Amino acid sequence: MQKLSNKFNFGVGLAMILMIIPSFFTLVIKSNHQMNHVHHATKIRPVKTRNAYWTSLPKRPIAWSKLDTFNDSNLSQKVGVIASKTKLSIVEINGDAFKLSNGKYISSKKNQVVSDLAWGIKKTTKTVYATQKISVYYSPYTTFNPEVLTSISANQVLQIDKKAKTHFGNYDEVILPSGEKGWIDASQTSFENPKMVQLQKLLQQKYQQKNYSIYVKELKHKFTIGVNQNKTLYSASLSKLPILYWTQKRINEGEASLSDSLVYSAQINSFYGSYNPDGTGDLPKVADNKGYSLQDVIDRTAKLSDNVGSNLLSYYETGQFSMEYQNAISKIAGQPWNPKTREASAAMVGRVLEALYDEGGASFDALLHTSFDSVKIRKGVPAQIPVAHKIGDAGDDNHDAAIVFTAQPYILVVETDGASDEQIQQISQEVYEELK
Structure with a gap:
């Protein structure tokens, strides 16, 4: 009987535990849900940001946007x-x-009242072009500094x-021809010379043909234009x-020295790549075993396009094209x-x-x-303008590469397959007229 009673008591206890367990888990889940809800509500509670408001009087304040005015500090x-x-005359801060x-x-x-000062002033070195008539200010333009020093016409080169x-x-500080300095709106300038942009249109309209490779670049500027610039001939x-x-x-x-003597031996005209x-x-077309000064050989190679002169330089100075x-x-x-094959584009020639x-x-x-x-x-440029150039022609291949020393010197390389000297001269004239 005692064993039966113990079994009964154990069964009753087990049943009560099973009845309590679901309630316990329900309570825990409900409690966790409430805690999560409270935590979530805390995260989204709006907080007033003091950084959005001035805490001291701004220097040279202006209304950055349209402002409402009020009779009271509660606005x-x-x-x-x-x-x-509009410039603002502020005397004190009162709350917000x-x-x-x-x-x-x-x-x-x-975001409604700003301090109208220039900032981020840094040294720089660059050359730009005026894309339009530009006002030059005494200082970077602000409501407090609107005074104009002078103006610059379109297309001018600016340092x-x-x-x-x-x-x-x-705003950029520009060095004027007088030596004075002023400030201009950077959005009214470009790294691309407007004259070059116009010239590009002309070249494309007239010379966009497979037998032309034309390259134009102002000295010391990265911007280049042309037609088939990378086509090799x-x-x-x-x-x-x-x-x-x-x-x-x-x-x-x-x-090497300009006084060096280069001996014209038989090997000069027979190595890989020799002319x-x-x-x-x-x-002489045949080796004479005489010595020629480096200065003399340079002059003959550049001014007369002397093939033997070029071979002498190549043999002694380049190490036979090492x-x-x-x-x-x-x-x-x-x-x-x-x-040996001597294939090169106008752009390659221009870079060298x-x-x-x-x-x-001397070279x-x-x-x-x-x-x-x-x-x-050279014939396409006025005689008073210096031109340094090197021609090249062989059969239908007719070329010229030059630096034209206008006020803003430029490089012009014209490679053609079949064009005449007169056609190259015409291109030179057109380029000069646009860039002079």
Whole structure:
């Protein structure tokens, strides 16, 4: 009997526990739900942000947007409106309001009242062009600094040495021809010369043909224009430009001297990439074993397009087109310029010509006053304008590459398959008229 009683009591206890468990879990779930609800409600409770309001009087304040004015600091009694960009005379802060000198009140929100100062003033160096007539201010333009110093006409080249920001935009400090400095709206300038943009349209309209590769670039500017700039043609004697560049580089680095004697031996005309000695120039077509000064050979190569002169430079100065030479020229030109096949685009030629200009010296100077100044690019430019150029022609391939020294010097390379000297001259005239 006692065992039966114990079993009964155990069964009753178990049943009661089973009845309580669901209630316990319901209570826990409900409690967790309430806690989560309370936590969620806390997260979305709006908090007033003091950073949205001024806590001190702003310097040179203006109304950034249209402002309502009020008779009371609670901003409940509206009495008028202040137009945007208006200077403000604030005397004190009262809660979330500014009191004006006329006794009226406005909101002190930072997005409605701003401090009209220039900021972010930094040194810079850049060249830009005026896209329109531009006002020059004494300071970066603000409501407090609207005074105009002078104006600049469209298309002028501008040298910039500082930049700044105001609430009215980005401003650049420009160096004027007089030596004075002023500030201009940066949005009214461009890195692209408007004259070059117009010239691009002209070239595309008249010379967008597969037998032309034309490249135009102002010296020291990145912006280039042209037609089929990257189309390669047989460059003929334009391939003497990289040889002249490398020769001058060696002179500048002290590895060669203009007084060096280059001996004209039989090997000079027989290595990989050498020109046919029977071509242009007045050096003997057969080796004479005589020594010629480096200055003399440079002049003959540049001014007469002398093939033997080019071979002498290539043999002694480039190391018969060493890999060091070829890798350096490829880097400048933007792609390999094989000394044997001599395939090159107008853009490749232009880049190497600019590199030669940067080296300067006898090798570049020799491109002035050549035996070919009565034709092609030189003929298309007024006689008083200096032009350094190198022609190239072989069969139907007829080319010229030049730097024209106008007020803003420019590079012009014209490669053609079948065009005449007169057609190259015409292109030169058209380019000069646009860029002079």
